[in-house]
Amino acid sequence: MDALEAIKGRRSIREFTDEPISKEILTEILDAARWAPSGGNRQGWRFVVVTDPQVKEMIRKVSPGIFALPAAFIVICMKKKAGARAWDEWLYAADCGIAAQNIMLAAFSLGIGTCVVASFAKEALREILEVPEGIEPSLIVTLGHYESLPEAPERKPLKEIAFLNRYGEEWGQ
Numbered sequence: 001m002d003a004l005e006a007i008k009g010r011r012s013i014r015e016f017t018d019e020p021i022s023k024e025i026l027t028e029i030l031d032a033a034r035w036a037p038s039g040g041n042r043q044g045w046r047f048v049v050v051t052d053p054q055v056k057e058m059i060r061k062v063s064p065g066i067f068a069l070p071a072a073f074i075v076i077c078m079k080k081k082a083g084a085r086a087w088d089e090w091l092y093a094a095d096c097g098i099a100a101q102n103i104m105l106a107a108f109s110l111g112i113g114t115c116v117v118a119s120f121a122k123e124a125l126r127e128i129l130e131v132p133e134g135i136e137p138s139l140i141v142t143l144g145h146y147e148s149l150p151e152a153p154e155r156k157p158l159k160e161i162a163f164l165n166r167y168g169e170e171w172g173q
């Protein structure tokens, strides 16, 4: 599968089969995350992979954005400097989002469905996973085998969201 196929074909999956994901596949997905770009190449992310059924259930209970129990979660955490400035906070968020996309595209190319989830109780998740101070759980990616891909939610046309040279000047397609 080439990159464009993965980018356009990936969908948020919210229904999974019970099949577990092999350690080899999870490792390959984590490796794709490791190769994500990060601001100043700081690589401040830390990835907690959760496959234990009891821990998964605890995570689901504190995450209104999770609709089905997947085979695994990857919780993307970020190492944060004490007293981080708004600029650093912005870079942290960008780094996590980009790593999440690498995870989702790699997973999709390996036949695994995913959904990125931002709706969860951060402090509760920190306690469940015993994440130390100075590191913050930032995003959850659910991962599992799936039976079918949902229909693609509509995307805005380029002419509405892309401009040429100046904001508001038509891209023209």
Ligand SMILES: Cc1cc2nc3c(=O)[nH]c(=O)nc-3n(C[C@H](O)[C@H](O)[C@H](O)COP(=O)(O)O)c2cc1C
Pocket: 010, 011, 012, 013, 014, 064, 065, 066, 067, 115, 116, 117, 118, 119, 152, 153
């Ligand atoms: C930052 C972010 C947070 C999201 N949070 C959730 C969430 O909490 N629960 C959920 O089911 N989907 C979540 N999504 C998935 C979006 O709803 C989904 O990407 C969007 O509807 C487009 O569908 P697609 O991913 O199939 O193209 C999130 C996506 C992003 C980028």
